[in-house]
Amino acid sequence: MISSALRPRPRHASRCRREWPQPSGFPVDCQCLVERGIIPFMLKSILAFFMACGLCLCACSLAFGAAPIRAAVFDFEWIDSSLEGEMNGLRADEQARLRELGVRLRRALAESGFYEIVDIAPKAAEAHAHNLQACGGCDADFARELGAQLSITGTVQKVSTLILNVTIYAREAATGRLVAVAGADTLGNTDESWFRTLDFIVRNRILAGQSK
DSSP: OEEEEEEOOOOOSSSOOOSSOOOTTOOSSHHHHHHTTOSOHHHHHHHHHHHHTTOOOOGGGGOOOOOOEEEEEOOOEEEEOSHHHHHHOOOHHHHHHHHHHHHHHHHHHHHHSSEEEOOOHHHHHHHHTSOTTSSSSHHHHHHHHTTOSEEEEEEEEEOSSSEEEEEEEEEETTTOOEEEEEEEEEEOOSHHHHHHHHHHHIIIIISTTOOO
């Protein structure tokens, strides 16, 4: 059983809202397109008609050819606050799942067509030597040096033998600014529970509402 909550980033005054970074040219809503001047003036009345009819046209379909976001997806980090972890230390099966999460996240984002995944190998050793959630934005530095626009990191926290949390963070490589966080809790410490939780986050948080 999965419960989920997206911790939204702070909003600015504009009505253009994005829960997760999307390729330029793929705004979330029609009003955002109008405010940014992307839709020509003569299309406003057409758009207003469809909105009034409640047909909910996907504004994304009006923007063709948007370049995918270049993203550096770093390996997931392990946080063990469980009694079992304190007593017994690292488990090989959990560490194997942790590595596999990163592989699956890169594959899912690449297959979506919205993200171009850069090779993190040149910075992998440095990334593993740091706590990416407490290094003052070093992950964004690594991503920028790799030529990426976005740094994506993740953690798995083991709360107890059966309760774990998977969280994914996105930061702008240029500024280090945290732009989105998506997470979900899961009951069960198995391959299936971990990977289903990741699939849930990708499908319902990161890629939700995006279409070409």
